[in-house]
Structures are given as C-alpha cells and as structure tokens.
Amino acid sequence: MTVTTMTETWIDVCRVEDLEPDAGICALVEGHQVAIFYLPKLEEVFAIGNYDPFSHANVLSRGLTGDIGGEPVVASPVYKQHFNLRTGRCLEDKSISVPCYPARITKGRVQIQLSAQGDPV
Amino acid sequence: MQRKKLVIIGNGMVGHHFVETLVQSPAAQSFDITVFGEEPRPAYDRVHLTSWFETRNPEALSLASLDFYRTHGIDLHLGDKAISIDRTHKIVRSEKGIEVAYDILVLATGSYPFVPPIPGHNQEYCFVYRTIEDLEAITQAAGESRIGTVVGGGLLGLEAAKALQDLGLETHVVEFAPRLMAVQLDEDGGAMLQRKIEALGVGIHTGKNTRNITPGKFQRLKMEFTDGDALETDLIVFSAGIRPRDELARQTGLEVGDRGGIVIDDQCRTSDPDIFAIGECALWHGQIFGLVAPGYQMARVVADLLSGREAAFTGADLSTKLKLMGVEVGTIGDSHGRTPGAHSYVYKNEADEVYKRLIVSQDNHKLLGAVLVGDSSTYDTLLQYYQNGIDLPQPPDALILPNTEAAPTGLGPDALPESATLCSCHNVTKGQVVELIDQGVAALADIKAETKASTGCGGCAGLLKSVVDAELARRGIEVNKDLCEHFPYSRQELYHIIRVEQIRTFDELLEKHGKGLGCDICKPAVASILASYWNDYVLSDKYFKLQDTNDYRLANLQKDGTYSVVPRIPGGEITPEKLIVLGEVARKYKLYTKITGGQRIDLFGARLEQLPHIWQELIDAGFESGHAYAKAVRTVKSCVGSTWCRYGVQDSVGMAIFLENRYKGIRAPHKIKMAVSGCTRECAEAQCKDIGVIATEKGWNLYLCGNGGMKPRHADLFATDLDDETLVRIIDRFLAFYIRTADRLQRTAAWMENLEGGLDYLRAVIVDNKLGICAELERQIQHLVETYECEWKKTLENEEILKKRFRFFVNAEGSDDNVVFIEERGQIRPATLEEKRRIKGIPIELEKAS
Numbered sequence: 001m002t003v004t005t006m007t008e009t010w011i012d013v014c015r016v017e018d019l020e021p022d023a024g025i026c027a028l029v030e031g032h033q034v035a036i037f038y039l040p041k042l043e044e045v046f047a048i049g050n051y052d053p054f055s056h057a058n059v060l061s062r063g064l065t066g067d068i069g070g071e072p073v074v075a076s077p078v079y080k081q082h083f084n085l086r087t088g089r090c091l092e093d094k095s096i097s098v099p100c101y102p103a104r105i106t107k108g109r110v111q112i113q114l115s116a117q118g119d120p121v
Numbered sequence: 122m123q124r125k126k127l128v129i130i131g132n133g134m135v136g137h138h139f140v141e142t143l144v145q146s147p148a149a150q151s152f153d154i155t156v157f158g159e160e161p162r163p164a165y166d167r168v169h170l171t172s173w174f175e176t177r178n179p180e181a182l183s184l185a186s187l188d189f190y191r192t193h194g195i196d197l198h199l200g201d202k203a204i205s206i207d208r209t210h211k212i213v214r215s216e217k218g219i220e221v222a223y224d225i226l227v228l229a230t231g232s233y234p235f236v237p238p239i240p241g242h243n244q245e246y247c248f249v250y251r252t253i254e255d256l257e258a259i260t261q262a263a264g265e266s267r268i269g270t271v272v273g274g275g276l277l278g279l280e281a282a283k284a285l286q287d288l289g290l291e292t293h294v295v296e297f298a299p300r301l302m303a304v305q306l307d308e309d310g311g312a313m314l315q316r317k318i319e320a321l322g323v324g325i326h327t328g329k330n331t332r333n334i335t336p337g338k339f340q341r342l343k344m345e346f347t348d349g350d351a352l353e354t355d356l357i358v359f360s361a362g363i364r365p366r367d368e369l370a371r372q373t374g375l376e377v378g379d380r381g382g383i384v385i386d387d388q389c390r391t392s393d394p395d396i397f398a399i400g401e402c403a404l405w406h407g408q409i410f411g412l413v414a415p416g417y418q419m420a421r422v423v424a425d426l427l428s429g430r431e432a433a434f435t436g437a438d439l440s441t442k443l444k445l446m447g448v449e450v451g452t453i454g455d456s457h458g459r460t461p462g463a464h465s466y467v468y469k470n471e472a473d474e475v476y477k478r479l480i481v482s483q484d485n486h487k488l489l490g491a492v493l494v495g496d497s498s499t500y501d502t503l504l505q506y507y508q509n510g511i512d513l514p515q516p517p518d519a520l521i522l523p524n525t526e527a528a529p530t531g532l533g534p535d536a537l538p539e540s541a542t543l544c545s546c547h548n549v550t551k552g553q554v555v556e557l558i559d560q561g562v563a564a565l566a567d568i569k570a571e572t573k574a575s576t577g578c579g580g581c582a583g584l585l586k587s588v589v590d591a592e593l594a595r596r597g598i599e600v601n602k603d604l605c606e607h608f609p610y611s612r613q614e615l616y617h618i619i620r621v622e623q624i625r626t627f628d629e630l631l632e633k634h635g636k637g638l639g640c641d642i643c644k645p646a647v648a649s650i651l652a653s654y655w656n657d658y659v660l661s662d663k664y665f666k667l668q669d670t671n672d673y674r675l676a677n678l679q680k681d682g683t684y685s686v687v688p689r690i691p692g693g694e695i696t697p698e699k700l701i702v703l704g705e706v707a708r709k710y711k712l713y714t715k716i717t718g719g720q721r722i723d724l725f726g727a728r729l730e731q732l733p734h735i736w737q738e739l740i741d742a743g744f745e746s747g748h749a750y751a752k753a754v755r756t757v758k759s760c761v762g763s764t765w766c767r768y769g770v771q772d773s774v775g776m777a778i779f780l781e782n783r784y785k786g787i788r789a790p791h792k793i794k795m796a797v798s799g800c801t802r803e804c805a806e807a808q809c810k811d812i813g814v815i816a817t818e819k820g821w822n823l824y825l826c827g828n829g830g831m832k833p834r835h836a837d838l839f840a841t842d843l844d845d846e847t848l849v850r851i852i853d854r855f856l857a858f859y860i861r862t863a864d865r866l867q868r869t870a871a872w873m874e875n876l877e878g879g880l881d882y883l884r885a886v887i888v889d890n891k892l893g894i895c896a897e898l899e900r901q902i903q904h905l906v907e908t909y910e911c912e913w914k915k916t917l918e919n920e921e922i923l924k925k926r927f928r929f930f931v932n933a934e935g936s937d938d939n940v941v942f943i944e945e946r947g948q949i950r951p952a953t954l955e956e957k958r959r960i961k962g963i964p965i966e967l968e969k970a971s
Contacts, residue, residue, distance in 0.1 A: 014932045022638075026929060036931075064670075
C-alpha cells in the first residue's frame, strides 16, 4: 500500500502536557484513531494507527514502548507483536505494517500529518 | 519371509517393556504379536502405585497407551486372562475363549501378593496392595474406618502404611521378623528406621506372628498374635512379600522351583526352548527378583535374542534408594556384610536419627555394600564406588562422616568412567549421555526423552542431572539467562541489585545496569520486583509507564479492547447484598457476567472510560480491587468447611478469608492461586494450586507448587498438621522466597521443577532456616501486608489520573466505534469480524491493514 502525500498540512492534536512520557495516548484525527507516543529519552513523538491488525482491536496506544535492536517500538497489548514506531512495520511479521504518521511538537502543541508514511507493504 | 507368531502373557511393567523394546528392534518385522493382560487397563507404573493416591487418576500412572499397541499392529487383549498353554499344538487359550497359536511364547505373568494363611484372612476389609483396583477398594474402606493395619514391614508394607496414614487412619504395621525391612537392613539400621517411623505416629509391632483374625470388640477386626497380644483394627492390608505367578507354567509342565518361580537359564529360556519367562515370575539361579530393573534387563535379553543377537542375563544389583514415609533409606550390595573377610564402618547419630554403615573388602579398597537410614545423600556416590569398583578414599569412613572441611566432597560426575551405569532401570551409561551431548542434545528433558534415563524408578535423577551439568560445563555451554537485550542479568540477579543498591525506579536501574529504552519484557518484570520490594502505588508517575495494559488500567484487557472487572470476593464468600450490587452494576453498564474458577464474578465488556464509574459504585458498596489484572496473589478458593459441611474438620472459609486478606495483591513473578479445603475430600481442589491448604484433625497440611492449566502439576505435600500460626509463617517465607528467586513469568510449579535440590532444599531454606534468611523473608511479607492499599480506591481519589488515563481519546469525547456487541444467551459478547462487517461496514483501518 502506498499513500501519496496529498498535503503537507500539520493537524493540531493536543497539548504537550496531554502526552504520557514513555507511553501512548489515542487521538481521534479526522475520523482516524491515531496512537501517539512520546519517548523523552529520544526527545521524539511518534504517531501510528491505533488499530492492531493481529487482534483487530483499537489498542496499540495502550501498548508498552521500548526499543529493540535500537529501533523504537510499541508492543501490542493483546498478542505482543512489536511495531516499529518510525515505520509502522511489524517486527515479527515483516509483511504486516500499520499506518505511520509524521508527528512533531511545536509551540507546546502536538501535531501530526494524516498522510500515512508507512513502508510500502 | 513368513512372519512368526509371538505371544506375550502379562501386560505389567516388564511385559510392556519387552514389547516396547521389541518393536524398536530388528525383530519387530519378523513377528505378529499378541498380548494378553488380565487387568482392565494397559501397563502402568506399579513401582509408583502409591502415587495414585495423589491424583486418583489411573491415567497418571499409565506407561502405555492403547494407541501404542494399535500403531504397532499389536493384538492386545485386556481384561482377558490366559488360562492354558497347549505346548503340543503351541496354542494359548484365554478365559474369554480366544485361542492364539504361537511360535514363541513369553511369560511375563509377574507375581501376586503373598497372604499368610492366617484363619480369617479372607474376609471383608482384608486387602492386598498390588493393583489400582486394590487401592480403590482400600480407599473406599478407609472412609468407613478409623484404624488400619498393614501386615508386613518391608518396602511395600511401609508404603502401604503411608497410604493408610494419608487416608486419615490411625496406622499400625505388624512384622513377623524382628525388624523392619529385614531383607535390606541390618539390625541397627532397622531399629533406626523404626524409631523414625514411630515418631511419625505409626505403631510398629515387630516379631509378631498373627494367629487368627476374628471380629473385634471395639473395632471391626481383631488380630490375635501367637505371643498372646492382640490388636484391634478396622481394616488390614497384607503386604508380606510376593510369590511368582507360575500356575500357567506348572499346568503346562514347565520346570518350576521348589518354592515357586519358573526356572530360566541365562537366556531367560524355560525348560521349553520356545517359551521364555521374564520378570517376577522367573526363577534364575534360585533367585526371584522383586524389582523392576532386573525384569527390564530380562526383557532386553529376550528382545536381543529374538533379533538374532547374543545376550545373557547375568544377575542384577539390588541396591535401592527410596523414601519411606519421608524417611530416606538406601541399601547397596552386601548390606548385611556376609562377604568373607568384609568389615564395616558405622556412623550412628541418635540425635538426628541418622545411621550409616559401609561394608568394605578385606583390603579396605573396595566397597561391598552400604546401609543408609535417615540421610541417603551419599547414596549416588557410594553406588558408583560399588558398581564401578572404584578405589575407596582412605580412610573410607570419610564417606559417611558428617561433612567436615577435611571430608571429600563426594565422587564428582567427572570421576565416573564412561561405562558407569547411570540408570539401571533403562540401562543407560554415562557414555550414552556423553555421546548425546556431543551430538548437540543439551537439554536434560531431551536427554531423558532420548535415553529414557531416570524415567523408571527415578532414583538416578540427581546423578543424571549432575553428569549432564558437568558435561555441559566442560564444553563451556552456558544457558543465557539474561532478562532481555536491555539487562545482562537474570530476574533473580536484578532482584539482588535492586535490594542491595536500594534502587527505587526503572530509570535508575536502566541507567546504572542496563542500556537502551527498555521493552515490554523488562519493564513489567522490574515493575513487579519494585512492587514486591517497596510496594509503592503502581500508577504513580515513576511506575505507570512500566505496567502492562492490565496493570495500567487496573482491569483485564479482552480481545476487542474492552476490559473485564473482577472485584475481590475473599474465600468466595459473599453477602446477598453484595451479590445484588454486582448484578445491578452489571445491568446498569450492560456487562457480561460469568463466575470464575476462583470463586469470583467477572464482569466483561467495560469500556476504558467506564472503568472509574463502575469501580466507584463497587467501592461504595464495600468491594475492593481483585488484582485479577496483576501478576499477584489472586484468589483463595475454599470449600464450605466445618461450619456447614458434615465432613469438614476445620473452618476452611475462615482460613481462606484470612489468607486472602493477608496476601491480597502481593505482586510476584506470576499469578498465585491458593485454596483451602476443610477436609481430605478436597472440594477446594487445593492440590492444583500454588499454595494449597487441607484441613486435618490436628491442623493443616500445606501443599506447594501445584498448577492446573496447560501443564498440570500436582502440588507437593510440604508440611503436615500445622497450627494456624505456623501455617501462615511458612506461607510467608515461601511467598517471599519464590518472589525473590523465580524467573520472570515462572509459576511456582516450574520454579519448583527447576529448583536445585527441589522440595528438600526448599524445606531446608524456609523451615530449617538453612540460609538464615527466614526472618528477612517474614519481614518482607509483613511490610507488604502492612502497606497494602486498594489500588482502585486510591486511583479514584486521583482526579488527574482518572482524567488522563481513563478516557479513550485525548482530544475528543466518545469511544471506540470498533467495539460492537452481539446478544447471545441473554448477554452481550464481542461481535466477530464478519458480524461487524455486516452491521456497520468495514472499518477504514481494517481495509488499510489488510
């Protein structure tokens, strides 16, 4: 799946204080459930789809974060597969990935772009 | 090639072993095999017959499945006894009228229990101890009895006595000889064993010859002895030795011994060259072997001969090590010192009730025999000296003297020659084990499966493990026990680090001893360690990010992203008012309700944002968090106990509630389940729990490390007749020791299986205080008990946490539209994918993902 970037619009989601350090929150962005993670050690925010393709439930924002082989990941809280937060790619099954959205913190606000930037499957 | 007909009479341990050996040998292709067994089930482990009492399940003892016989095309006739052999026409006939022709016949008819011809031995409530059916009958009779007596103080007699005692009977043993285990033990050894067993509450009557069994005055039966004494009892179990089953052989004219037994030569051939006899029915050089290992050896000899190989039975070592009623006993070789010129070294410690004797050769260099009572820890080492003719250290008594610095530490596995037999049941040598390890088979379980070593009587388990460990160590093979890529330590090592350095947060631990960001393995593991040590609030700022989603939301995540809620119901006792509250809450929030295995009520289908509202109502009604979401002490199941039950002997509900309130929520490497039964009928199923308590007349029996689930494990009986206070103290220590030493996500059952030294070691640590840590273990639990807080109550007081972590969207109201329920049997359940598609079209995320 390849989604061509249509716009470069940053969408305002929430305040920085709404983030949970080293954990995830779920935002509703134009009808999409987006899981947003803030890893203070990397000083980065990440945004991926909240939908877990293995359990078919909207749960990824509720997974534990960490790194595996140096890449930031979240583990699905249902069946524990890991997803690379930079690419959306599943570590256990390379043919599966979730949407991955550009995210940033600017002026105390968390913003994302909805044009999914995941690895082409 | 024309296949020959092979008939085997008898499907006991030896008969089955023969079949098993044969089907794996070259001879398998040359025979059509027919087996007759008179018992209703295929071969089972008679050596461990007594363990039937633990499970009451014949399957657990089974050695063979019907499938095994089917797969190998063997014609198996169970519950059908062979009743005649026609040697002229070479035909075997069975009770049910089946006739089978044979070319080769193997008799594995075993033995029957010898019952002395005492007048009255044949009446009701007189039993033998041989088959599962015997045990079933004894169990039933014990239910209507107070006193039980075993006739025979040998190995099996003492085992039967233990069974009677475990069935709750006042137990006596009557022995004709002047001491217990007269065949194996010398006088002093027998006397020491008697003292130890009497101390366990069993009446021992040696040198008693029963003259008559008549109706009793106070009990059901009266045993009158020739010396004028008498003993009243409600049931009698005869276990006075075995006699070979040779009636078929006699009938068909095979040579039998004067005192019974089918005469065989070194090839296990009877007086008819087409008929073999193996096991307890066979008489070799005037000897009957009442042990399984020699029977297995005979089975292998015949299988070899039928495969065209040379083989001979050359006698067997009768050394044994066992535990009788918890008393360790070992005998090796010439335990009576009858070899000419032999002399002895004796160590006798009446304070600790330990007796050890070495019998050595005239020149002092070789071990001829040994007797060990009360401490058989040196058995494996001594057996190797004996079997392999290894020169004894000088002076040899160092081997039995208590451990002093000067004493040799025993014969290490490296000292054994490759030819040394590790497992005599399955004839496995050290060389075979080493060869397997050379081929890359490194796991103990795989080595056992491959060689069958230590799967017979199990006596060599310790030795096998030490050989495997030593061989692996020599090859520099080390099992990586690192928790994950972020910490080069095992869970236990991290526990030590956290304690010694008084570390309070994950970040501090990661900074000092780890690397990277951590992961879903190490974060919850460290959170659990910190909780079991400091017991701080799990959702506080420093801890929440370590928690798995269940702990994070204090509820159990279900497959559709909703949660289930389990309030605590201590001991399963609940008032009608509280039941109504649960019903009302479930109805109000439209939750699915189900009774759990731990005697609680689980409410399913709660959305994340509903959890605080649901819990507010539950807390207001007096409920507490049930910690079903945590790797922690969960429930203490109980039966109704002496309060209501006609059979209960203690207040099991009261004890269960006390234990649950004491230990609730204590975080551990994995979940912990407990149960308390009010009597030996065990309605709370305590023996499949991590911690099981069963009431006795005198107090409580404690069972540890049981497990149901995927790999069931029967709990080990750890201590008996404890008073309330001692029970709680031992559970305190057990919990703390498990929490400190187990691997991540290791239940107590697996922990015990991997604990070096096993049950005895655990007992040494938490009962005898071998490591001197008991006070500290108790302090740790006391701290956890004192700092307990209901996590939901605390959370409901924290507006910020509620607002932040119990709403679905950070930037919008509303909830997950992918949660869809269907009604079934009057309640909700999550919709399947198909149903969701039908109801609301395919969610956009679904399309993208697929």
